[in-house]
Amino acid sequence: MDFLVLLIATGLVAGATYGLIAIGFALIYKATGVVNFAQGELVMLTAYIGYSLAGAFGLTFIPLLLVAVPISMAVGLVLERIFIRPMLGEPPFAIVMVTVGLAVILRGLIIVVWGSQPANFDAGIPTTVIRLGNVPFYPAQLIMIAALGLVVLAMWAFMRFSRYGIAMRAVAANETAALLTGVSVSRIHALAWVLSSGIAAIAGMLFAANFKLAPDLWFQGLKSFPAVILGGMDSIVGAAVGGIAIGLIESLSQGYIGEGMREIAGFIVIILVLMVRPYGLFGSRDIERV
Amino acid sequence: MRTGHLKTSPGQLVALSDSPAVWAWVGALAVGLILLPYLVGNYMLTLVVSAMAAVIGAVALNMLTGQTGLISLGQSGFLAVGAYANAILLSDYGLPVWLTLPAAGLTATGISLIVGVPSLRLKGLYLAITTLAFSFIISHIILYSEGLTHGPNGIFVKGARLFGYDVQRGWPLYYLALALTAGTILAALNLTRTRIGRAWIAIRDHDIAARAMGIDLVRYKLLAFAVSSFFVGIAGALMSLQLRFVNVDVFGLILSIEALAMIILGGMGSVAGAVLGAIFLSFLPEVLRIGFSLVTDPNSTFYTNYVYEIRGIAYGLVIVVFLRFKPDGLVGMWRDAKKYWSNWPLAY
Numbered sequence: 001m002d003f004l005v006l007l008i009a010t011g012l013v014a015g016a017t018y019g020l021i022a023i024g025f026a027l028i029y030k031a032t033g034v035v036n037f038a039q040g041e042l043v044m045l046t047a048y049i050g051y052s053l054a055g056a057f058g059l060t061f062i063p064l065l066l067v068a069v070p071i072s073m074a075v076g077l078v079l080e081r082i083f084i085r086p087m088l089g090e091p092p093f094a095i096v097m098v099t100v101g102l103a104v105i106l107r108g109l110i111i112v113v114w115g116s117q118p119a120n121f122d123a124g125i126p127t128t129v130i131r132l133g134n135v136p137f138y139p140a141q142l143i144m145i146a147a148l149g150l151v152v153l154a155m156w157a158f159m160r161f162s163r164y165g166i167a168m169r170a171v172a173a174n175e176t177a178a179l180l181t182g183v184s185v186s187r188i189h190a191l192a193w194v195l196s197s198g199i200a201a202i203a204g205m206l207f208a209a210n211f212k213l214a215p216d217l218w219f220q221g222l223k224s225f226p227a228v229i230l231g232g233m234d235s236i237v238g239a240a241v242g243g244i245a246i247g248l249i250e251s252l253s254q255g256y257i258g259e260g261m262r263e264i265a266g267f268i269v270i271i272l273v274l275m276v277r278p279y280g281l282f283g284s285r286d287i288e289r290v
Numbered sequence: 291m292r293t294g295h296l297k298t299s300p301g302q303l304v305a306l307s308d309s310p311a312v313w314a315w316v317g318a319l320a321v322g323l324i325l326l327p328y329l330v331g332n333y334m335l336t337l338v339v340s341a342m343a344a345v346i347g348a349v350a351l352n353m354l355t356g357q358t359g360l361i362s363l364g365q366s367g368f369l370a371v372g373a374y375a376n377a378i379l380l381s382d383y384g385l386p387v388w389l390t391l392p393a394a395g396l397t398a399t400g401i402s403l404i405v406g407v408p409s410l411r412l413k414g415l416y417l418a419i420t421t422l423a424f425s426f427i428i429s430h431i432i433l434y435s436e437g438l439t440h441g442p443n444g445i446f447v448k449g450a451r452l453f454g455y456d457v458q459r460g461w462p463l464y465y466l467a468l469a470l471t472a473g474t475i476l477a478a479l480n481l482t483r484t485r486i487g488r489a490w491i492a493i494r495d496h497d498i499a500a501r502a503m504g505i506d507l508v509r510y511k512l513l514a515f516a517v518s519s520f521f522v523g524i525a526g527a528l529m530s531l532q533l534r535f536v537n538v539d540v541f542g543l544i545l546s547i548e549a550l551a552m553i554i555l556g557g558m559g560s561v562a563g564a565v566l567g568a569i570f571l572s573f574l575p576e577v578l579r580i581g582f583s584l585v586t587d588p589n590s591t592f593y594t595n596y597v598y599e600i601r602g603i604a605y606g607l608v609i610v611v612f613l614r615f616k617p618d619g620l621v622g623m624w625r626d627a628k629k630y631w632s633n634w635p636l637a638y
Binding site for chain 2: 035083086087090092093094096097098100101102105107108109111112222225229259260263264267268271274275
């Protein structure tokens with residue numbers, strides 16, 4: 001029984017990471033219709049930026065967030081301007097391939113700048129163990145789960161009440177119609193990248209605090225794909241739920257099926273999901289016309 | 291510019307090229323390639339063989355992604371299957387190499403049908419993600435089925451002999467690679483001009499419209515997967531012969547991205563483009579190495595320390611820059627240049 005509870009606890013923490021990264025994917029896909037293959041690299045880049053900031057100024061967690069998130073947002077804006085904006089109007093395949101290219105570039109640059117050795121980065125979070133019932137948690141793990149909840153809530157409120165959030169939903173529903181009603185579509189696209197980089201910063205720093213900061217962090221981005229697909233690509237709540245589900249599935253299959261299942265359980269799940277429902281569990285089905 | 295394409299027989303319509311100049315150049319290229327081992331050193335020959343493996347892989351990926359429009363990020367998975375099949379059959383079962391090469395291709399084909407089935411319902415990005423997932427699952431299976439693949443230890447590939455020659459080094463390897471590459475390119479060029487090739491292009495341009503015109507989507511998509519992965523499997527087998535050692539780590543995600551970069555650089559959907567792109571990208575690390583040694587001082591270890599990162603950044607830049615400025619790739623540039631000179635001085 002204890003074993004099961006422990007597996008569920010680790011699954012929840014891993015799932016919260018996937019959920020946070022997946023929300024970044026979903027946000028960009030919803031607003032711009034592009035799957036951002038560089039999301040994992042964005043998470044890694046922003047985590048390294050946070051690492052350098054924390055090292056330079058010795059910040060604790062909350063001030064670090066307040067500094068690192070806006071800087072990451074600016075980085076996201078710059079990347080969007082340089083790489084994605086010039087591709088406006090090109091076929092989606094070309095834009096997606098540009099994000100693949102961007103991903104490889106960022107991956108290389110991060111190693112050239114920060115080196116390939118893993119680093120310990122606690123993001124200013126204390127490491128005293130907290131017990132909930134009889135399950136031990138690190139504070140960073142609890143903050144990760146809390147962060148997922150807060151981000152989902154904030155994004156929901158943003159989409160529901162904010163003028164820009166409503167504009168973003170309008171762009172997602174029909175880009176041309178949104179343009180005709182006076183929404184600046186390119187500004188919404190940039191906004192999606194900015195918000196997504198901010199969320200990436202939170203996810204990246206918390207992941208580094210939970211595990212370690214190494215230049216293979218980008219792989220978490222690929223491992224979050226199952227969550228996005230389970231959630232249906234364009235649904236933010238779906239991405240969060242999908243993330244938690246994938247985290248639990250991975251943890252339980254590692255515990256009960258066999259060593260190494262953690263690495264591929266999520267990928268097996270998406271292949272199965274896509275065979276049954278090619279548009280994900282929460283996604284909207286497209287109607288195609290010739 | 292040539293005008294008056296008068297065809298007087300059906301044979302002329304399906305000829306690979308009706309231009310004597312093209313045939314003359316192809317002949318010259320063939321003679322040059324056959325004489326190459328006498329002209330260049332061993333190091334260069336090794337580079338050329340790697341480039342040929344890349345050409346086979348890129349031409350094969352081009353059938354799937356460029357011609358049929360099925361985006362695949364699973365190239366590294368199929369390469370791994372081909373390389374491992376070849377290595378296991380050669381080293382552990384001692385089969386002759388003329389049997390293991392096609393067997394490697396067929397193994398990859400068999401596996402591709404498993405991947406192809408879910409792909410029938412998926413399009414575009416979902417397919418890209420599925421093939422990506424598949425390549426991770428493949429390397430996981432290779433890593434954990436130790437009885438067959440020796441798991442993390444890898445396999446030493448040895449005992450590949452053809453007509454009494456050791457085809458794992460020097461000029462015998464080169465001629466084997468040359469024959470495989472020429473065969474693949476010829477097969478790809480010929481497939482493009484058949485019903486199958488035209489069906490693939492129709493599926494790429496609009497699958498629902500293609501279906502309405504009577505193209506069996508299930509059959510032709512699976513066929514694209516099968517044919518493409520057969521050749522990718524052969525490319526993998528060739529890699530395993532050259533490297534003489536296979537290990538899961540060799541077949542990382544970067545190989546899939548490299549292959550996509552090759553066909554984007556060359557020009558999607560064109561066999562010549564895939565060949566050009568593969569050649570350019572295979573020699574890019576060498577060019578970078580020489581470039582860095584010219585710019586930095588001789589004692590700098592910057593390039594050797596970051597060789598993989600610099601290569602990755604270069605691939606990324608190639609993808610981004612070509613998609614942004616030259617979406618038709620090298621083939622498109624060549625076409626433009628040809629048009630410019632044949633109309634000179636009255637271009638436009």
